[in-house]
Amino acid sequence: MVRQPDLRTPQSPNLPLATDAYNRGQQEQLLRTLRLYFNTLDNTWQALLSPEIDKGLGGGYLHFPYGSFYDTTDQTAANTTTAYVIGLNSTTYSNGVTIDAGTKITVAFRGAYNIQSGIQLKNTTNSSQDVDIWFRKNGTDIPNSNSRFGIPARSSSGNPAHTIAALNFIVELTVDDYVELVWCTSDVGVVIEQYPVDTSPDRPATPSIILTTTFVSRID
Secondary structure: OOOOOOOOOOOOOOOOOOOOOOOHHHHHHHHHHHHHHHHHHHHHHHHHHOOOHHHOOOOOOOOOOEEEEEEOOOEOOOOOOOOEEOOOOEEEEEEEEEEEOOOEEEEOOOEEEEEEEEEEEEEOOOOOEEEEEEEEEOOEEOOOOOEEEEEOOOOEOOEOEEEEEEEEEEEEEOOOOEEEEEEEEOOOOEEEOOEOOEOOOOEOOEOOEEEEEEEEEOOO
16 A cells, blocks of 8 residues: 655744854754755655655645536436436545535535536437537526537337437536536437446446536636
């Protein structure tokens, strides 16, 4: 196990007052005090910023908010004139970002966040269809955040068409703000679909949506 170096907060030293005449003992005391202070500064910066992470140096004390989430259910539209909020029912990793009420990507820290998602779409109709997906912040649509995805017609009744709707968006949030993904479709035969574990070859389950949220920067 790699051990992180000790992180100590540097404290400004109490330097001895100068004497009227040169005093070797006082000079050595001054140099020892400064040397200790600068060594503490060097160790602190190394613990925070050193590129030698594999040696237990650097980055170990930097903890940024993030979240990785997914959904294990099929999500359908009852009609083509209603906007539906996309659900998320499972968490893979979470630090300062959570899912509230099954849809709300909620942050505990103020900052700019990068939200990325992949949504598994299935078309069971004989015609190509369109799906619109956009972002809401605190229940209000975010301007210019919509994306439209075209899905080809199915090949046959037992062979629906599939596509992944990939989105990437940066949004500024304050404490307890939340973001939701919303969708509508040109036909109710389009579904946000999940698939179970499969074989030949073995492969993991396919969530209906995978979504990650990462902290980009603080905002003033």
